[in-house]
Amino acid sequence: MSRIERISISMHQLPLDPPYPAAWDRRPRHAFPVTVYRVIDDEGREGVALGDAMRGLVDYLDLFIGEDPRDLDRHAAVLANIDFFDGRPWPLELALWDLAGKIQGAPVWRLLGGRSDRIRPYASSGSHWSLDDVDDRVEHLVESGFTALKLRFGRHHLTDDLDVFTRVKEVAGDRLQLLVDCNQGWRMPWDVHPPWTLDHATEVARHLEALDVGWMEEPLDRDDLDGMAELRRRTSVPIAGGEMTRDRSTLDSLLERGCLDVFQPDVAVTAGLTWLAPFARRVVDAGHVFSPHTWGSGAVLIANAHLAAGAVAAPVLEFPYDPPLWTVGRRDFALKKPWKPAGDGMLHLGEAPGFGIALDEDRLAATRADTAAYH
Numbered sequence: 001m002s003r004i005e006r007i008s009i010s011m012h013q014l015p016l017d018p019p020y021p022a023a024w025d026r027r028p029r030h031a032f033p034v035t036v037y038r039v040i041d042d043e044g045r046e047g048v049a050l051g052d053a054m055r056g057l058v059d060y061l062d063l064f065i066g067e068d069p070r071d072l073d074r075h076a077a078v079l080a081n082i083d084f085f086d087g088r089p090w091p092l093e094l095a096l097w098d099l100a101g102k103i104q105g106a107p108v109w110r111l112l113g114g115r116s117d118r119i120r121p122y123a124s125s126g127s128h129w130s131l132d133d134v135d136d137r138v139e140h141l142v143e144s145g146f147t148a149l150k151l152r153f154g155r156h157h158l159t160d161d162l163d164v165f166t167r168v169k170e171v172a173g174d175r176l177q178l179l180v181d182c183n184q185g186w187r188m189p190w191d192v193h194p195p196w197t198l199d200h201a202t203e204v205a206r207h208l209e210a211l212d213v214g215w216m217e218e219p220l221d222r223d224d225l226d227g228m229a230e231l232r233r234r235t236s237v238p239i240a241g242g243e244m245t246r247d248r249s250t251l252d253s254l255l256e257r258g259c260l261d262v263f264q265p266d267v268a269v270t271a272g273l274t275w276l277a278p279f280a281r282r283v284v285d286a287g288h289v290f291s292p293h294t295w296g297s298g299a300v301l302i303a304n305a306h307l308a309a310g311a312v313a314a315p316v317l318e319f320p321y322d323p324p325l326w327t328v329g330r331r332d333f334a335l336k337k338p339w340k341p342a343g344d345g346m347l348h349l350g351e352a353p354g355f356g357i358a359l360d361e362d363r364l365a366a367t368r369a370d371t372a373a374y375h
Contacts, residue, residue, distance in 0.1 A: 002041045002103055004069050007061045010036050011053055013369035014333045020325050021127050023152035024183040026191055033372035034297045034334050036364065037095040041069055047099025048357055049091045050299035050334060051268045053372035056086025069099045076274035093272045094303050101354035109310030109349050112277050118346040119309040121319030122148035126326050128155055129164055138171045145345035148316060150179040162207055169211060177214045185218035186244045195221040198231060205235035215240040215262050228259035240264055243293030248275060255283060266293040267307050268300045277311040284312045294318040298332030298339045299357050305347055306355060336360045
């Protein structure tokens with residue numbers, strides 16, 4: 001029987017020149033950090049995952065040494081306990097799933113139910129486009145095979161958001177389904193601006209109703225369950241959220257209280273793959289959409305794709321892509337090969353065991369860092 005022999009964690013940081021002006025971060029990002037998690041068994045097999053730097057996790061690594069890497073329920077329970085004390089240790093669980101898949105010779109999407117080996121991506125912009133950006137960017141996305149695009153709201157004036165949306169719609173016509181991310185669910189540590197009120201979110205929804213938007217994402221603070229349920233009653237626009245909802249009971253409440261139409265927990269930051277797979281099935285069984293947040297490294301995108309396609313055959317998946325400043329080369333710098341849609345416009349998961357992630361060890365060595373920060 002295979003046993004976990006050791007676990008290693010390393011931090012890496014890609015300098016960004018020019019910096020990236022993320023819509024949810026009032027400070028331009030001068031670096032892109034990733035942390036690499038590796039779980040090695042006593043036969044030399046290695047499970048890998050990428051995610052945020054969960055610095056408190058190192059104090060608990062001994063709880064996994066000597067254990068069967070395939071005992072995923074046990075590991076998920078330990079990580080849920082760690083989550084209470086030190087928060088968001090879920091990249092380690094992804095590395096354990098990757099190793100379990102390699103031991104069993106099966107891709108994770110098959111281990112999760114094997115519903116599908118492919119999923120349709122939507123282009124997820126991350127910055128506030130200007131009107132001058134629109135024409136060229138829309139044409140590039142259409143030529144690249146995308147059929148949907150998510151735009152970011154949250155500029156100083158709602159009219160500015162609506163002007164860009166309207167122009168995108170004029171240029172795209174029926175070639176792109178448009179989605180909107182309001183980015184009100186959470187804040188960076190230095191950002192103390194209050195989120196939108198229910199009445200303001202309602203005003204935004206009224207405008208979007210007339211513009212045939214696919215969904216309205218994170219229009220309120222992530223903990224405002226009453227507000228989300230009421231907003232959903234007030235508008236016909238589908239409401240999406242849950243990407244940074246940390247607590248499993250809160251995710252349960254979002255479902256039970258009718259707060260969302262589209263559920264977006266990210267397997268690298270929320271609740272863990274072992275728990276999220278059956279939760280995703282509950283969401284779909286209740287008549288809703290499960291389509292996780294994926295903004296992070298290419299490995300995070302891949303892990304969420306295995307969950308969304310394998311567990312529930314989700315209709316679409318977020319594909320972080322906002323050229324020229326956010327390219328697959330920047331996003332996937334830690335991977336040997338950037339992950340892109342195939343010629344049919346779909347993301348193909350393939351039959352490689354585990355998540356099928358191949359790391360670029362030379363690039364990782366060149367970007368090794370003692371910190372993991374965006375600035």
